[in-house]
Amino acid sequence: MDLGLKGAAVCVQGGSKGMGRAAAECFAADGARVVILARGRDEMDATVAELQRLGSPDAWCWPTDLLHPTSVEEAFAAIGERWGELNTLVNAAGPGADQKTFDGISDDEWHRAFSLGALSAVRCARAALPWLRKAEWARIVNVSAHSTKRQSRTLAAYTASKAAMTSISKNMSLALGPEEILVNTVSPGSFASDGFKMGMRRLAAGRGLDPDNLYDCMRWIAEDFGHPAHLPRAGDPKEIGAVIAFVGSKRNSYMTGANINVDGGSDFT
Numbered sequence: 001m002d003l004g005l006k007g008a009a010v011c012v013q014g015g016s017k018g019m020g021r022a023a024a025e026c027f028a029a030d031g032a033r034v035v036i037l038a039r040g041r042d043e044m045d046a047t048v049a050e051l052q053r054l055g056s057p058d059a060w061c062w063p064t065d066l067l068h069p070t071s072v073e074e075a076f077a078a079i080g081e082r083w084g085e086l087n088t089l090v091n092a093a094g095p096g097a098d099q100k101t102f103d104g105i106s107d108d109e110w111h112r113a114f115s116l117g118a119l120s121a122v123r124c125a126r127a128a129l130p131w132l133r134k135a136e137w138a139r140i141v142n143v144s145a146h147s148t149k150r151q152s153r154t155l156a157a158y159t160a161s162k163a164a165m166t167s168i169s170k171n172m173s174l175a176l177g178p179e180e181i182l183v184n185t186v187s188p189g190s191f192a193s194d195g196f197k198m199g200m201r202r203l204a205a206g207r208g209l210d211p212d213n214l215y216d217c218m219r220w221i222a223e224d225f226g227h228p229a230h231l232p233r234a235g236d237p238k239e240i241g242a243v244i245a246f247v248g249s250k251r252n253s254y255m256t257g258a259n260i261n262v263d264g265g266s267d268f269t
């Protein structure tokens, strides 16, 4: 299926690893121009090289700390200067919060969780708007979490920040609908991303579970958080990258304000 992405200008924040990177790779493979925003230079350089190999010869990165409004403004000024327009913004960075119950989280930790989990998407969308408005078609995709619908005792701040993101995403859709800028949320279940595997290595050490095995990944989630999915395995980031690319493409022309679960099956609507 032609997603209409050839030559499209696409920004993926959090695009150097995990699901953001997987989405960036899908956009690149379909011939989009891609920029990724993140902090770690080595991972960004490696990702850019792969995006160029896949079909985005002018892929580039801009070191950005999404917790800092000035850093975000500089990133989108650079995008405007280079492209003068933006078709797609994907907000995929995270997670931004440690695992703690609500009563053990300090005010600073709550602020940090919301700053990355929800506000970073607002900051980026606000800074991107002038360039989205210049493009022939425009989409925003916000990556939230299915844990907003299935509470876990130790993910209090993270889950609350993602619930805020999902709500803001709906509001963005309402606010930008008249301009035909389409805004949607994609809510992942358990995905064996770089961040996920790092957490699993730390938290499930010594249990004989392999972070590179999607079935073992789900075993860990089931043991520590309760079994969340109909399928017996975690997702590969590539499996959600393709969904994000479709939602963020020209081909998605009438879906906005939606929250799409990509979670291996759940009872959530």
Ligand SMILES: NC(=O)c1ccc[n+]([C@@H]2O[C@H](COP(=O)([O-])OP(=O)(O)OC[C@H]3O[C@@H](n4cnc5c(N)ncnc54)[C@H](OP(=O)(O)O)[C@@H]3O)[C@@H](O)[C@H]2O)c1
Binding pocket: 013, 014, 015, 016, 017, 018, 019, 020, 037, 038, 039, 040, 041, 043, 064, 065, 066, 067, 092, 093, 094, 095, 116, 143, 144, 145, 146, 147, 187, 188, 189, 190, 191, 192, 193, 194, 195, 196, 237
């Ligand atoms: N993996 C899961 O099972 C799962 C489930 C539900 C929801 N999610 C959500 O899905 C999204 C992607 O998750 P993932 O697991 O694929 O993540 P990941 O592998 O940990 O990658 C996170 C990305 O965000 C960037 N990032 C983090 N903090 C940043 C900051 N302050 N400024 C700029 N960039 C920053 C990272 O790069 P640097 O660290 O180099 O900056 C990296 O590119 C996140 O929003 C996460 O909360 C994940």
